[in-house]
Amino acid sequence: METSVLITFIVLAVVLVGLVGTLLVSGRKLTPKKTRRLYPETRDADDQPPGAAEGEDGDTLVADRPAAEAPEAAVEAPEAEAEAAPAVETPEPVASRLARLRARLVKSNNVFGKSLLALLSRDEIDEDVWEEIEETLLMADLGTDSTMELVDTLRERVTVEGSKDPQRVRAMLHEELVKLIDPEFDRRLTVTADGRPAVVLVVGVNGVGKTTTVGKLARVLVAEDKDVILGAADTFRAAAAEQLTTWGSRVGVPTVSSDVEGADPASVAYDAVDKGTELETDVVLVDTAGRLQNKANLMDELGKVKRVVEKKSEVDEVLLVLDATTGQNGLNQAKVFSEAVNVTGIVLTKLDGTARGGIVVAIQKQLGVPVKLIGLGEGPDDLAPFDTESFVDALLED
Numbered sequence: 001m002e003t004s005v006l007i008t009f010i011v012l013a014v015v016l017v018g019l020v021g022t023l024l025v026s027g028r029k030l031t032p033k034k035t036r037r038l039y040p041e042t043r044d045a046d047d048q049p050p051g052a053a054e055g056e057d058g059d060t061l062v063a064d065r066p067a068a069e070a071p072e073a074a075v076e077a078p079e080a081e082a083e084a085a086p087a088v089e090t091p092e093p094v095a096s097r098l099a100r101l102r103a104r105l106v107k108s109n110n111v112f113g114k115s116l117l118a119l120l121s122r123d124e125i126d127e128d129v130w131e132e133i134e135e136t137l138l139m140a141d142l143g144t145d146s147t148m149e150l151v152d153t154l155r156e157r158v159t160v161e162g163s164k165d166p167q168r169v170r171a172m173l174h175e176e177l178v179k180l181i182d183p184e185f186d187r188r189l190t191v192t193a194d195g196r197p198a199v200v201l202v203v204g205v206n207g208v209g210k211t212t213t214v215g216k217l218a219r220v221l222v223a224e225d226k227d228v229i230l231g232a233a234d235t236f237r238a239a240a241a242e243q244l245t246t247w248g249s250r251v252g253v254p255t256v257s258s259d260v261e262g263a264d265p266a267s268v269a270y271d272a273v274d275k276g277t278e279l280e281t282d283v284v285l286v287d288t289a290g291r292l293q294n295k296a297n298l299m300d301e302l303g304k305v306k307r308v309v310e311k312k313s314e315v316d317e318v319l320l321v322l323d324a325t326t327g328q329n330g331l332n333q334a335k336v337f338s339e340a341v342n343v344t345g346i347v348l349t350k351l352d353g354t355a356r357g358g359i360v361v362a363i364q365k366q367l368g369v370p371v372k373l374i375g376l377g378e379g380p381d382d383l384a385p386f387d388t389e390s391f392v393d394a395l396l397e398d
């Protein structure tokens with residue numbers, strides 16, 4: 001009799017211990033996202049990021065973050081280890097990058113502003129001068145309509161006000177350029193969504209800087225303390241996924257890619273959104289391929305990527321990347337893309353290498369969509385939000 005009581009007691013104890021264990025585990029799952037950041041600052045060198053196991057979803061891989069990270073000083077660790085340089089970089093905050101990149105914009109674009117100011121400050125502004133002004137604006141890729149509009153308005157203002165004072169002329173030009181670029185556009189990126197990750201598709205022809213832009217944008221978002229996941233849906237160029245994974249791992253952001261060459265980009269994009277949802281990231285950034293040799297093919301492929309992603313989640317932003325140095329050609333590309341997907345914002349890259357800042361006006365006019373970001377160099381933090389006032393200031397800097 002006593003033995004059976006003892007056995008019953010032992011069985012009850014085991015069941016109780018099991019129950020307490022289960023409660024503890026499920027309690028951990030319910031820990032709010034923000035208190036268990038996806039990429040903890042302190043990890044053991046061999047820790048895996050959540051859900052980062054290779055091949056977990058069939059052909060889709062989630063690239064590991066860099067293995068070694070120095071533990072924080074508060075963690076008990078040998079001194080030498082605590083001082084080791086962290087493998088994950090800290091991206092530059094947006095405010096300081098703006099100040100730094102402004103100088104680059106001034107350097108490449110103020111030729112345009114300076115020659116305009118010089119022309120407008122002449123003692124006599126005759127027909128020849130107005131023609132020269134027109135030419136300068138066209139050379140800056142402002143586009144014919146906007147050039148005519150600006151010249152007409154300036155002509156009128158200069159005649160009515162009769163002022164040749166360079167400061168006054170500069171102010172007029174500044175005002176008119178700001179009006180043309182339209183400060184009314186909402187240039188904020190939609191990178192927050194309610195109860196799910198915000199989904200951003202990045203599209204554009206090859207070579208314009210798409211993959212680089214996704215990488216740079218991930219850094220901007222990480223600097224703003226957002227959890228990000230990347231989707232390498234440019235399955236056309238073999239090295240693109242690797243390139244993207246490298247960008248991501250530098251700032252501790254995982255990348256979803258396919259181990260099958262030429263895999264279906266829509267399925268990689270879907271997997272990235274799926275993984276982002278599972279990991280409760282704030283943003284999913286999807287890089288896409290941009291072959292333009294066949295318009296119908298491109299439209300089919302991009303349309304499909306968007307449709308398939310939409311089975312899982314809304315798409316919050318479609319960013320079209322355009323190379324500022326390609327002028328009119330870029331505008332034609334923009335048109336094709338905007339027919340394929342509903343573009344919500346433009347990223348204008350390589351503005352550091354051209355005096356054709358006027359392309360901002362032409363593109364916005366053509367697509368009715370704002371330039372939201374500008375690329376001003378090949379460095380990892382050379383991407384900045386577009387701001388009309390500072391852009392025009394940089395054009396007209398002395």
Ligand SMILES: Nc1nc2c(ncn2[C@@H]2O[C@H](COP(=O)(O)OP(=O)(O)OP(=O)(O)O)[C@@H](O)[C@H]2O)c(=O)[nH]1
Nearest residue numbers: 206207208209210211212240349350375376377378
């Ligand atoms: N100077 C300058 N170079 C840039 C900028 N953005 C990108 N690049 C360079 O442009 C080149 C092409 O960039 P990628 O990101 O590979 O272009 P992509 O559009 O992804 O090309 P595909 O993957 O072939 O479709 C790289 O050498 C980049 O460093 C920029 O703002 N300024």
